[in-house]
Amino acid sequence: MVLLLLLTACDRGFVDSARKSGAPVAEAQAHPTTVHQPLTLGVVDTPVQDANGTPIGVACVTCHGPDATTAWASGEGEPFHTGVKLEHGSLACNSCHDTDRTRLHLADGAPVAFADTIQLCAQCHGAKYDSYTHGAHGGMNGYWDTRRGPRLKNHCVDCHAPHAPAYGQVTPVFPPADRNPLEEH
Ligand code: HEC
Ligand code: HEC
């Protein structure tokens, strides 16, 4: 009852009219919303670095290619990517990687290109993906109001490594060095 009174009271001019939410942005008026595309997708880092110190990558197809010269990594060989440590529920490599190593796949076997990795994440993390779509998870740069300018959203793998997606613990910083005014010097 009190709540109801408060609500009606709020409606009687207490609310700054400039703060009222506007009409939804029409598609035609809106600037684009793009998702950042990480350069690491579908690439194996080598120890060789470019001038900026970024590791130079090798595409999967170099070794997992379809023809005789590249098909040597045919699934019969010794374990190779031993640097990959999987800490992601109880998933196996092939839960996400297709037997065609140049792409990923959904649970029903539908292929997914590395560029569309978010589709893969969304399949198993529907609730988080919903929050992401609404802007409540994953952060963004640019404009809330897309009438004013474009928006750039982060990719899931900008923050979560697909093989070990747990987000690192935040390191607490030292407390502020406030002087205790009551302390005697
Ligand atoms: C330098 C060559 C090379 C490159 C580049 C490479 N692979 Fe491999 N990969 C191998 C070899 C060798 C194996 C060992 C098994 C085999 O013979 O298929 C392997 C195995 C795998 C396996 C199976 C692992 C297992 O334990 O069953 C996956 C998954 C895989 N690669 C994914 C990828 C993906 C994804 C990329 C690109 C992002 C990639 N590979 C790039 C050489 C390579
Ligand atoms: C949850 C899904 C998922 C699982 C499970 C998974 N991967 Fe991946 N993997 C990915 C995605 C997505 C990428 C591309 C992301 C990137 O390169 O930043 C990738 C990239 C790779 C790469 C290239 C980049 C790198 O880290 O070297 C290799 C090699 C690879 N995976 C091998 C494996 C192997 C071997 C396993 C099992 C031990 C495995 N993956 C399990 C999703 C998965």
Ligand code: HEC
């Ligand atoms: C095949 C299903 C599947 C796919 C695909 C998948 N995940 Fe997961 N994910 C899981 C499971 C299962 C867990 C473990 C849940 C648990 O332990 O409660 C998990 C856990 C997580 C966690 C929580 C980790 C933690 O320990 O706190 C994050 C973050 C995550 N996944 C992100 C991703 C991202 C990003 C992708 C896409 C690259 C992805 N997942 C793809 C099934 C999946």
Ligand code: HEC
């Ligand atoms: C800007 C960085 C960022 C991006 C982008 C991002 N996340 Fe997260 N995610 C986080 C943080 C931070 C947490 C909280 C970790 C915690 O509480 O320990 C989290 C938690 C999660 C969890 C675990 C939730 C739980 O309850 O344990 C899942 C699953 C997840 N994210 C999936 C995704 C998926 C799927 C995407 C892409 C659609 C995505 N995230 C994009 C930063 C991000």
